[in-house]
Amino acid sequence: MDIRVAAPAKLNLYLHVVGKRADGYHLLDSLVAFAADGDVVSASPAPSLQLTIDGPFADGLSNGADNLVHRAASELAAAVGRAPAVALTLTKNLPVASGIGGGSADAAAALRALCDLWSIAPDDARVEAIAAKLGADVPVCLRGEAAYLVGIGHETDPAPSLPAAGLLLVNPRVPLPTPPVFKARSGPFSAPARLERAPRDAAELGAMLAARHNDLAAPAITIVPAIRDILTALEATGGVRLARMSGSGATCFALYDDEDSAIRAAATLNPSWWALPSRLSTRLPPPIRCE
Numbered sequence: 194m195d196i197r198v199a200a201p202a203k204l205n206l207y208l209h210v211v212g213k214r215a216d217g218y219h220l221l222d223s224l225v226a227f228a229a230d231g232d233v234v235s236a237s238p239a240p241s242l243q244l245t246i247d248g249p250f251a252d253g254l255s256n257g258a259d260n261l262v263h264r265a266a267s268e269l270a271a272a273v274g275r276a277p278a279v280a281l282t283l284t285k286n287l288p289v290a291s292g293i294g295g296g297s298a299d300a301a302a303a304l305r306a307l308c309d310l311w312s313i314a315p316d317d318a319r320v321e322a323i324a325a326k327l328g329a330d331v332p333v334c335l336r337g338e339a340a341y342l343v344g345i346g347h348e349t350d351p352a353p354s355l356p357a358a359g360l361l362l363v364n365p366r367v368p369l370p371t372p373p374v375f376k377a378r379s380g381p382f383s384a385p386a387r388l389e390r391a392p393r394d395a396a397e398l399g400a401m402l403a404a405r406h407n408d409l410a411a412p413a414i415t416i417v418p419a420i421r422d423i424l425t426a427l428e429a430t431g432g433v434r435l436a437r438m439s440g441s442g443a444t445c446f447a448l449y450d451d452e453d454s455a456i457r458a459a460a461t462l463n464p465s466w467w468a469l470p471s472r473l474s475t476r477l478p479p480p481i482r483c484e
């Protein structure tokens with residue numbers, strides 16, 4: 194028996210850095226949403242904990258105890274007092290260290306797969322505590338619904354429902370770890386800027402987001418200048434409603450009215466970039482059990 198769980202790409206539709214704590218962590222106001230596509234985690238009973246990684250971005254990613262999927266499994270097993278007797282497979286479709294929460298999405302998907310396998314309620318307080326310990330973005334990925342990040346990102350508030358929209362994710366194939374981007378940020382903090390109401394369509398969502406920004410884009414561009422080229426190229430695509438960097442980069446996204454427009458736009462871009470046409474997801478798909 195095999196349980197397959199989707200680990201969709203996370204997008205920060207806007208990200209305002211609104212302050213900094215004494216321990217150096219930044220206070221955020223960010224609207225997080227999910228794409229309909231991403232990595233996939235599958236789990237099946239096995240004599241001991243094993244992790245296999247396949248997919249286009251498997252190379253160079255450790256399958257050892259430092260992988261967030263491996264950590265999620267060993268932490269959850271310890272918390273519920275059972276042996277981590279599971280074989281996990283991670284299909285790595287998303288670029289690593291790229292601002293779309295791949296590792297966080299994978300950790301959250303591993304937790305959801307193991308909850309299903311071990312009959313643990315996914316909203317069990319132990320699961321939520323492990324999610325927060327694994328990374329700032331893991332709790333929001335565990336819920337998989339559009340949400341505002343609160344504080345340093347461990348807590349969330351519900352977001353208004355988002356309209357159907359096409360999405361194009363583009364990465365220069367340059368990994369960009371999160372800590373140096375926060376470190377390179379300077380200048381005054383932004384004000385929080387939650388949406389005044391639910392946008393009725395992709396055009397209105399784009400217009401509302403255009404009045405907001407990603408405070409990490411400027412520092413990320415100082416480290417990976419190709420981000421600016423991607424944003425310029427996305428802004429020139431047909432039917433684009435908004436182009437912006439996600440999280441701490443380097444992945445950027447563009448919003449369209451539908452997925453077909455995103456597919457057409459992808460065909461016009463520099464072929465050396467990674468590009469994934471998709472759409473905004475409204476609901477996390479449930480785990481699939483294959484007997």
Ligand SMILES: C[C@@](CO)(OP(=O)(O)O)[C@H](O)COP(=O)(O)OP(=O)(O)OC[C@H]1O[C@@H](n2ccc(N)nc2=O)[C@H](O)[C@@H]1O
Pocket residue numbers: 205217218219220221223291292293294295297327328329330331344345346371372375439440441442
């Ligand atoms: C920036 C965001 C926005 O959604 O996304 P990504 O770009 O990573 O996808 C997240 O807040 C990232 O979350 P996550 O990737 O889990 O970060 P963590 O591992 O918790 O933190 C990595 C490092 O980033 C810095 N950090 C992270 C979160 C935060 N609110 N303030 C920070 O200053 C700290 O230096 C921390 O040590």
Ligand SMILES: Nc1ncnc2c1ncn2[C@@H]1O[C@H](COP(=O)(O)OP(=O)(O)O)[C@@H](O)[C@H]1O
Pocket residue numbers: 254259260261262283288289290291292293294295296297299300369370371440441442
């Ligand atoms: N399953 C995983 N997928 C991706 N990265 C992982 C994973 N497990 C651990 N990592 C580590 O986490 C770091 C952040 O990766 P990732 O979550 O993809 O970035 P981001 O948070 O910027 O989207 C990487 O440097 C990588 O080495």
